[in-house]
Amino acid sequence: MTKLRLSPSRVAEFNNCPQLYKYRVIDLLPEPPSIDAERGTLIHTILEDIFELPSGERTLANATDLLPERWQKQISEKPELANLVPNDKEFSDRAGALLSNYFALEDPQSFEPTYRELHLEMDLSEKLYLHGYVDRLDVAPTGEVRIVDYKTGKAPKPGWEEKALFQLRVYALLYWRNHGVVPRLLQLIYLGDTKLIRSTPTESELLATEKTLFRVAEEILKAISEDSFAPKPSKLCDWCYFKSICPAHNS
Numbered sequence: 550m551t552k553l554r555l556s557p558s559r560v561a562e563f564n565n566c567p568q569l570y571k572y573r574v575i576d577l578l579p580e581p582p583s584i585d586a587e588r589g590t591l592i593h594t595i596l597e598d599i600f601e602l603p604s605g606e607r608t609l610a611n612a613t614d615l616l617p618e619r620w621q622k623q624i625s626e627k628p629e630l631a632n633l634v635p636n637d638k639e640f641s642d643r644a645g646a647l648l649s650n651y652f653a654l655e656d657p658q659s660f661e662p663t664y665r666e667l668h669l670e671m672d673l674s675e676k677l678y679l680h681g682y683v684d685r686l687d688v689a690p691t692g693e694v695r696i697v698d699y700k701t702g703k704a705p706k707p708g709w710e711e712k713a714l715f716q717l718r719v720y721a722l723l724y725w726r727n728h729g730v731v732p733r734l735l736q737l738i739y740l741g742d743t744k745l746i747r748s749t750p751t752e753s754e755l756l757a758t759e760k761t762l763f764r765v766a767e768e769i770l771k772a773i774s775e776d777s778f779a780p781k782p783s784k785l786c787d788w789c790y791f792k793s794i795c796p797a798h799n800s
């Protein structure tokens with residue numbers, strides 16, 4: 550039996566709109582690159598690479614100096630990006646501001662990360678494979694584990710933090726199942742508005758996360774077997790590349 554591959558982003562996609570999940574995951578329809586997503590990739594690359602430098606050289610100036618070279622590398626790997634940015638200065642100013650916000654929230658000279666871009670995976674059942682890439686995972690000398698994710702957007706409004714933490718709870722569940730240790734801290738770093746969301750996960754929260762994953766997996770498997778992916782119109786439709794072919798907007 551082919552296992553269903555799930556990641557936190559796929560779960561969020563299906564929950565937001567099953568039709569969008571179908572376009573992306575089942576039909577594998579291509580989408581043009583987005584300037585915000587590519588800027589996000591660039592910032593993630595620099596926040597990964599900055600830790601290659603000796604501790605004392607992890608400064609905002611050195612991080613900012615990496616921007617042009619890393620962006621050119623991104624373009625060489627994906628040439629269609631060359632025409633994506635209408636205003637180079639605006640693009641690099643915005644990227645520089647996001648890096649500046651990072652240094653306002655964290656001092657990368659004060660610790661050594663244990664893992665960057667760590668791939669966590671496991672078979673949750675014979676029908677379900679779960680995986681995800683963790684931006685950073687730090688293990689303290691005392692053994693306590695911190696899972697960190699960088700976001701280049703703004704923090705969610707009050708009341709929506711739990712939804713935002715789902716992704717990190719999935720990573721915590723994977724780490725717990727693979728290593729037998731419940732991470733001590735989950736930390737979302739929002740560079741768009743210089744905010745942090747932190748949470749100390751409990752075993753019961755992680756078990757509830759696992760239950761949610763099984764529920765969503767069952768819903769996806771049912772949608773696949775019935776070939777029925779209901780569109781779920783929302784304000785996200787205004788940014789959806791598939792709006793012009795979506796049945797919710799073309800009846």
Ligand code: SF4
Nearest residue numbers: 566780781786789795
């Ligand atoms: S346009 Fe809206 S309803 Fe249609 S696929 Fe996109 S997000 Fe879903």
